[in-house]
Amino acid sequence: MPGPRLIREYLAEMSEHLPAGIVEELADGLDQTHAHYVGQGLTPDAAAEAAVAEFGEPQVVVAAFLRASPARRAGRRLLATGPVAGLCWGAALIAGRAWTWPVPIAARVLSGAALVTVVGLLGAAAFGRHYRPVRRAGAAGCLGIAALDAAMLTAVTVAGPPLTWPVILAVTVSTARIAFTARTLRPVLTC
Amino acid sequence: MRGEELKGHLDALLLAALENGPRHGYAVMEALRQATGGRLDLPTGTIYPALRRLEDAGLITGSWSVVAGRRRRAYRLTAAGVRALSGKRSDWRDFAATVTAALEGRPCPGPA
Numbered sequence: 001m002p003g004p005r006l007i008r009e010y011l012a013e014m015s016e017h018l019p020a021g022i023v024e025e026l027a028d029g030l031d032q033t034h035a036h037y038v039g040q041g042l043t044p045d046a047a048a049e050a051a052v053a054e055f056g057e058p059q060v061v062v063a064a065f066l067r068a069s070p071a072r073r074a075g076r077r078l079l080a081t082g083p084v085a086g087l088c089w090g091a092a093l094i095a096g097r098a099w100t101w102p103v104p105i106a107a108r109v110l111s112g113a114a115l116v117t118v119v120g121l122l123g124a125a126a127f128g129r130h131y132r133p134v135r136r137a138g139a140a141g142c143l144g145i146a147a148l149d150a151a152m153l154t155a156v157t158v159a160g161p162p163l164t165w166p167v168i169l170a171v172t173v174s175t176a177r178i179a180f181t182a183r184t185l186r187p188v189l190t191c
Numbered sequence: 192m193r194g195e196e197l198k199g200h201l202d203a204l205l206l207a208a209l210e211n212g213p214r215h216g217y218a219v220m221e222a223l224r225q226a227t228g229g230r231l232d233l234p235t236g237t238i239y240p241a242l243r244r245l246e247d248a249g250l251i252t253g254s255w256s257v258v259a260g261r262r263r264r265a266y267r268l269t270a271a272g273v274r275a276l277s278g279k280r281s282d283w284r285d286f287a288a289t290v291t292a293a294l295e296g297r298p299c300p301g302p303a
Contacts, residue, residue, distance in 0.1 A: 056234025068240035
């Protein structure tokens with residue numbers, strides 16, 4: 001990172017919290033702001049001070065990136081819509097008398113544990129305070145919810161229960177959620 | 192004019208700053224300063240996450256280029272962004288006319 005020490009320190013602090021691509025973009029902006037102030041006659045150090053002040057406190061900028069994070073938004077949306085999907089599947093399972101299905105106890109426990117883990121990951125993405133962990137939790141949560149939906153769709157296909165309205169609704173909700181996570185995953189991973 | 196006062200309007204301002212062609216983050220901030228006579232008091236660093244959010248929403252698209260050995264990310268409006276800007280302009284005119292009428296005791300203009 002070339003440039004005055006103050007700018008290097010500012011960018012180093014950003015690097016601790018934000019991905020390299022974002023820091024690179026900020027570095028370019030800071031560089032241009034610095035050049036602007038040097039062009040106005042300030043010394044390089046004074047220009048660096050003015051540029052850093054103009055950019056804002058690092059924690060303010062990091063917090064703004066966290067609020068705008070695709071992972072945070074994905075986590076909140078999936079958490080908010082989760083109960084709807086849960087109700088749809090609950091209704092479908094009750095209508096299909098799922099308690100009579102020959103599902104091994106280990107599979108039931110694993111499904112429950114997977115659901116709790118995914119909800120935990122989405123919660124961490126939705127309410128976490130640090131950009132990188134929020135991004136990781138968001139990506140894992142998106143993948144997890146898509147896997148759970150895919151597992152339910154597979155189970156329905158294999159079991160072939162009667163096509164009642166609750167089943168059709170649940171399948172539609174899960175398909176929509178898989179499409180949402182597929183579209184969301186790329187920005188979550190790249191931003 | 193401080194950041195809190197801009198809440199809800201920043202997206203429209205950023206879209207408007209990109210209306211005449213692609214710009215990178217610093218140029219967007221400069222365009223906003225020039226357009227407002229320097230009355231915007233917004234930390235420049237907070238422009239970048241707002242641009243990323245608009246990109247995520249599909250209203251602008253960003254691309255990298257190399258300028259003087261440094262990678263630079265420029266943004267341009269998408270077709271959805273052009274439509275969103277038009278809608279936000281219309282909403283703002285209605286809002287401004289309504290509030291102005293209320294504050295100055297004038298009759299509120301009818302819907303356009």
